Amino acid sequence: MTTIQQRIAASFAMQGLMTTLGATLTHVGDGEVHITLLYDGRLSQQQGFVHAGAIAAILDTACGYAALTRAPAGSDVVTAEFKINLLRPALGARLMAIGRVVNAGRSLTVCTGEVRAHADGSETHKVVALMQATIATVRTSVSETD
Amino acid sequence: MTTIQQRIAASFAMQGLMTTLGATLTHVGDGEVHITLLYDGRLSQQQGFVHAGAIAAILDTACGYAALTRAPAGSDVVTAEFKINLLRPALGARLMAIGRVVNAGRSLTVCTGEVRAHADGSETHKVVALMQATIATVRTSVSETD
Amino acid sequence: MTTIQQRIAASFAMQGLMTTLGATLTHVGDGEVHITLLYDGRLSQQQGFVHAGAIAAILDTACGYAALTRAPAGSDVVTAEFKINLLRPALGARLMAIGRVVNAGRSLTVCTGEVRAHADGSETHKVVALMQATIATVRTSVSETD
């Protein structure tokens, strides 16, 4: 693992919500991060589909870490805002959130993301959600060596 | 409780994610719904604040049910999209999400929402998040008698 | 006029698009700015209503200047992003965009805005659009004396 992959894996492990949801970090590339979530009734809304909040959580996290892969050393990221469209009910055994950097500015990074729903064991998918997010880069108070 | 309050309480109880997060439905009024979340490390992002995904989840739910209070009998609501601004770190013992209907159209209802963070036992609060959401009204397949 | 009112009036006068649309700056208060637009077929979309782009233009401008009333001296504002809901067709002799600061941070200010449509000479109105915007504060290169 590269330094940034190690750093993001360590940061992800500190996210209580990701553990609570059962989400896993499945890819960290330059400007692109994937997070996977297996279907569980604990994540549902009232009709049994995965709740928009759980979808937003993994998509926001994927976008934030995608932005972090482009942020200067000694900085962290916080989400300023995001907008999400829910395209269809989130059905499927496995959801994969993909966050990608579109533009990394000095203080703000704009990302897009999508959540793909896969049936069990299937490679084919349907896109169930679309995000456009603004991530702020913040200097961390202690100097870091990554 | 009125019929709509009963219906929303029953629907809320079916949301696996609300139970998983530990959220409670604390107010159902005409066009306004409140959901409360107590701080728990299980809901955190990497810096220990409540994760934007958890905030989005309770705010989206509050907006959806606010819309449902204005929807015709025999219909349910699904979120078409929302946009959320995170104004400051979500700190505080108790978060309250308030969803309000701004305009209820025939097929789309527009809501705004905010999340207020309260210190333990305090009535004063800071607004930590702001939402603008579009909720779609859908006919339910079985006829209902509410 | 206060210094900030003078500064915003001067800035507004430099906006070619506001002149092209026929928009006027009608109120500058602390954290709140109004811009008025009279109906004109030159502003229409294909059905004769005022185009969402014209509505977005006056609302974005109102939000930006509302943010500027809270920005430090020697800074200017640029819109990072906005989200707008069109609630109903923009009909009416006169549209008024109201932009208000919700939270002014060090580098980002979050504003909400609405556009009200008034029939000719009427005080009553309908809200036709709702905005939630993120405005970035930028240092201007030359020092200023306001």
Added chain:
Amino acid sequence: MTTIQQRIAASFAMQGLMTTLGATLTHVGDGEVHITLLYDGRLSQQQGFVHAGAIAAILDTACGYAALTRAPAGSDVVTAEFKINLLRPALGARLMAIGRVVNAGRSLTVCTGEVRAHADGSETHKVVALMQATIATVRTSVSETD
């Protein structure tokens, strides 16, 4: 020209604002529409860049017509909402807005769009704005034969 291209060209010609801005419809494909805008000081914000409102106007129009290419005969489209990120100052002799359908539902179509800024005569560009929009399909009152 196909029927849908003719219909969109006719509809575009009825948009007063597009004429006022000097925008032209430059491509109508299946699920994708382009609109071009040449730089003019009449479209500027206070710093001389193209105003976010003008950018939103052409992008919203491109997204709306992209949705219309996928809408059933006898229907028209109206924008329910959009969100736009302004990535950098809109500089360049020529701006091109591209709207694309991501998902066409029965009543709502989700589109993404971007505005590319080209220097005079150049094929290279910078993306200056990004949109995610929800377009509603509405039945038109008179029956149509397209």
